[in-house]
Amino acid sequence: MADGRGTGFFGSVDANRHLLGLQGMHPSRIEPFLDLAESYVLLNRQRKTQRDLLRGRTLINLFFEDSTRTRTSFELAGKRLGADVINMSVSTSSVNKGETLLDTAATLNAMRTDLLVVRHAQSGAPALLAQKVEASVINAGDGTHEHPTQALLDALTIRRRCGRLAGLTVAICGDIAHSRVARSNIHLLTAMGSQVRVVGPPTLIPAEIDRLGVSVHHDMESGLDGVDAVMMLRLQRERMTGGLVPSAREYFRFFGLDAARLARAKPGALVMHPGPMNRGVEIDSPIADHPEQSVIQEQVEMGVAVRMAVLDRLSRSQDR
């Protein structure tokens, strides 16, 4: 129940059955996801990728917000593991007819859904669903709260390139305030022993973010100084209409990633972006396409492997 008194951030729901967020997750629970995902990377590079681990299981991609990348990634991950994958998006669902989130939950229970991947514009919506559905719920992005699989795939990308996470310095740049990607990455990377910096104009840095164990920078030059990886975040158009940033050109002038700014980072530092990119707003095209330093396409590849690992582990927790 949304109204029930819980003991932790996700109430009484079984933390091992769902993946709702990474806040408070111990490295001993994070590492198995990364290790398993690593093995799926190798499998995915073979010609025959189909597995039957999830044969007979139903995975529903329930997307209340538009997404191509994440939905496709989960769809591919589910299919490679042999699940029956169904995509439900807001434009075709009954939510538009006034059905509440919890009515939807009841419907999904009746359909005997095993794995439910949820994206929703409201923070906490997957947690609310998790209290009502029998399926394992995977948060595929909720409001400005968390996007755990994105952070796992980012971590896997860094770990494969740098060989470790502990001791690295990672700068997360841009609209931190409205970014679930930033929050999940902060939780994961700080738990794994990385130093995390957040970089952005004060209007896009949320209150007391330093309490999450990060340092705050308001200029790219100091923020990127000596870092091992730079994560750029997408700047959404409505931040400009909302007055948090005056214009795209001003934003790029001070917070866009170009070659000169990247030169402040360690030689060979990774350039990352969760996509979709606004070229010329937060990232200069040559940097986004940099053959050695940009790992943006690799992040997409890691995404499928990480989601296979998540589906794998959660489905096993159901078997117990």
Place this chain on the structure above:
Amino acid sequence: MRLLFDNVRLIDPASGLDRPGRLLVEDGVIVGTDLPNGDPVPDGAAAIDGGGAILCPGLVDMRVALGEPGYEYRETIAQAADAASAGGVTTVGVLPNNQPAIDDPALVRLLRARGDETGRLTILPYGAVTRACRGEEMAELGLLREAGAVAFTDGTKAIGDARMMRLALSYARGFDAMVVQHPEDPSLSRGGVATEGELATRLGLPGIPAAAEAILVARDLRLARLTGGALHVAHISTAETVALIRQAKADGIRVTCDTAPPYFDLNETAIGDFRTYAKLSPPLRPEADRLAICDGLIDGTIDAIGSDHMPCDADDKRLPFAQAMAGGVGLATLLGVTLARVHDGSMSLMRALELLTIGPARLLRSTAGQLASGAPADLCLFDPDRAWKVSAGQLPGHAKNTPFDGRALEGRVLGTWKNGRRVWG
């Protein structure tokens, strides 16, 4: 019809009375509080043995939202009366944010009459400051006052426009009525659902800076000084507001304020797992603010405690946090939660009861809230030590949205009387 309360501890904050004794009621009116224990029961009187429990005036709750008119599915007046009686409350000040808003004299008369019809609850309506509580044109304050409105407020909506607030304070002064403000600068609070800070950042919830409260209060204190009008700041919740009002009182500005139990018993961590029952307006605050509210209660900066009873339908609350309706029910838990501050040693029992009886009664210009001879026998009998646990599903009344679900309390109402008639227990 005579009724004798025997073997009780009489507490009347209005007169400072606190001693074991007896209280005699005749035809619904208190006729004596000074009958020695042990004397024979007066002729024809039915005796109630209080067993040493406390008998105090029926509680006066100065901030209650009713579902009627317009939102009967949330809670009807009869259901609110159930909750009130169970909580020892016999008089309520009710907000005007209904459908329609209480911006017409006929609606004020209707609410007063509907309260009397329950036989259990005196309803003292606030009149809207502006038509439909929209903040644009002033309502007919004079006619509302004449019809029985006890003060003016736009209830859950802040009067954001400084000119409108100035006019209201100034005009209401002519009718000897205070203006009650919801203290949140609307341009700073717009879209926010939690206090800005670490917790809201972690949860990814849009924040409201705590300063949004002090900013509006500071403005209104200047307007009160400018107009000479009486300002009442409702459900204050931050340390900064307490300090501002404390200073303003010292400066002689006509200002009073109340707070609600969530703000001195809970802090923002109550929303930790997106618990919508703890979504309130103003939002719950960090612990330092809660402690400052406790100080304000003790030192007299805060004049009254109102439950801020806000019934919500289950469907208003079973939503993602930001979309859920703000507010919690509070009538049935008002006394118990207030007594928690007595049991933890921070407040005297007399002061706690003052904040629940004569304190709010004075603000509402009501004769309720005292054990005086000739006063209506609105009474609350309670055991200050009896333990119970708040359970949302088992609350009296209709709405279940308590932010105190699961809270263990000490202090339980044993019986409530309205005009000498037992209405609960």
